[in-house]
Amino acid sequence: MRRAALAQGRSNLVIINSCAVTAEAARQARQAIRRIKRERPGAEIAVTGCAAQIDSARFAAMPEVSQVIGNAEKTSPESWADLGRSSVSEIMTAKTAPHVLSEGVEDHTRAFLAVQTGCDHRCTFCVIPFGRGPSRSVPMEDIASAARRLADKGFCEIVLTGVDLTSYGTDLCGAPSLGQLVISILRAAPKLERLRLSSIDCIEADADLIDAFAHEPRLMPHLHLSLQSGDDMILKRMKRRHSRADAVRFCSELRQLRPQIVFGADVIAGFPTETDAMFENTLQLIADCDLTHLHVFPFSARPGTPAAKMPPVAGEVIKARAKRLREAGDAALGVHLALQTGKTLPVLSERGGTGRTEDFTRVKIGDFPPSQMINVVIAGNDGKMLEARSLALDLLEPARNHGAQALVCNT
Numbered sequence: 001m002r003r004a005a006l007a008q009g010r011s012n013l014v015i016i017n018s019c020a021v022t023a024e025a026a027r028q029a030r031q032a033i034r035r036i037k038r039e040r041p042g043a044e045i046a047v048t049g050c051a052a053q054i055d056s057a058r059f060a061a062m063p064e065v066s067q068v069i070g071n072a073e074k075t076s077p078e079s080w081a082d083l084g085r086s087s088v089s090e091i092m093t094a095k096t097a098p099h100v101l102s103e104g105v106e107d108h109t110r111a112f113l114a115v116q117t118g119c120d121h122r123c124t125f126c127v128i129p130f131g132r133g134p135s136r137s138v139p140m141e142d143i144a145s146a147a148r149r150l151a152d153k154g155f156c157e158i159v160l161t162g163v164d165l166t167s168y169g170t171d172l173c174g175a176p177s178l179g180q181l182v183i184s185i186l187r188a189a190p191k192l193e194r195l196r197l198s199s200i201d202c203i204e205a206d207a208d209l210i211d212a213f214a215h216e217p218r219l220m221p222h223l224h225l226s227l228q229s230g231d232d233m234i235l236k237r238m239k240r241r242h243s244r245a246d247a248v249r250f251c252s253e254l255r256q257l258r259p260q261i262v263f264g265a266d267v268i269a270g271f272p273t274e275t276d277a278m279f280e281n282t283l284q285l286i287a288d289c290d291l292t293h294l295h296v297f298p299f300s301a302r303p304g305t306p307a308a309k310m311p312p313v314a315g316e317v318i319k320a321r322a323k324r325l326r327e328a329g330d331a332a333l334g335v336h337l338a339l340q341t342g343k344t345l346p347v348l349s350e351r352g353g354t355g356r357t358e359d360f361t362r363v364k365i366g367d368f369p370p371s372q373m374i375n376v377v378i379a380g381n382d383g384k385m386l387e388a389r390s391l392a393l394d395l396l397e398p399a400r401n402h403g404a405q406a407l408v409c410n411t
């Protein structure tokens with residue numbers, strides 16, 4: 001979007017890519033717009049993203065906003081041509097797949113490839129399908145060649161993103177699966193060191209994807225699961241497609257195939273009708289699935305969704321349950337961090353003196369250039385991230401991510 005706007009000569013422009021996943025996210029977008037206008041009164045403000053798509057009239061009515069651009073239009077260069085020309089099309093009939101961003105993003109260590117957008121599910125709490133439209137996928141050949149270009153440009157890591165990633169390909173000729181896509185990317189981009197998936201729906205993971213986790217070391221041993229609850233009745237009321245047992249089985253099978261794998265998950269605290277016992281099932285899921293990275297969302301009713309009409313849980317109960325889940329998540333992360341002490345781990349360095357291990361755990365590495373693959377010895381942790389022992393970390397030659405490269409360090 002930045003490149004497209006700059007190409008149209010719009011250098012004094014602030015783009016707000018808004019989120020609608022919770023009411024709070026949409027409120028924060030409006031707050032950010034007002035703050036930015038105060039800080040930069042001369043700048044134009046354009047708003048896009050899901051909150052702008054779902055409630056374009058509200059954003060267009062804000063005096064601070066010069067332009068509202070829909071999700072289907074935001075990656076098209078023409079949309080950024082005219083100040084004041086808002087364009088938000090009917091997303092529910094959108095047919096076009098996302099634009100493949102094969103140039104990478106400035107200042108980013110890893111490249112993100114949006115391979116799918118939209119969602120055909122209707123989870124009862126969610127407004128995202130109304131912001132992103134039906135599920136659409138980018139053809140496999142386009143993604144494979146984009147991945148090759150990115151790897152040739154020097155990106156060590158690519159993350160595949162999508163709204164409902166595991167529905168990848170169902171709209172394409174021959175219905176290629178996400179697993180087949182992963183294999184084709186790794187074949188097409190031999191220089192690529194790390195391929196990572198964003199969030200997936202465990203019940204939709206295909207056999208090729210599971211097989212790839214077992215056999216492809218360049219597919220990173222980290223999965224973020226959209227679990228949402230650990231109680232079967234709540235999962236049913238959410239209209240999710242997996243049961244508690246499915247989630248536990250999936251994690252255990254994957255761990256058998258790839259013992260280093262680490263799981264993260266999204267969970268919602270205080271979904272309508274959730275009793276204490278139902279909540280305890282969710283809390284217990286952290287241990288039963290051995291989850292490490294937890295994203296906790298206190299339930300927030302989105303107008304127009306079926307869940308907004310269900311009997312709500314009291315606000316203070318939602319808060320208290322979210323707190324307990326976060327504490328349990330912090331404890332689980334603490335256990336994982338402690339287990340890494342003394343290990344030598346390959347890390348991809350980022351800006352700001354940190355990097356990520358293969359399983360996406362953050363490591364403090366000190367002053368070191370970004371986008372480098374290095375091996376570090378883990379000295380300890382600060383409860384949130386790992387700490388590397390060495391201050392002088394030697395660069396590895398390229399493509400040493402998975403070999404048993406000895407650590408070279410000066411301490």
Ligand code: SF4
Binds near residue numbers: 120121122126129164
């Ligand atoms: S799978 Fe459910 S939660 Fe995820 S985007 Fe689709 S409707 Fe929303």
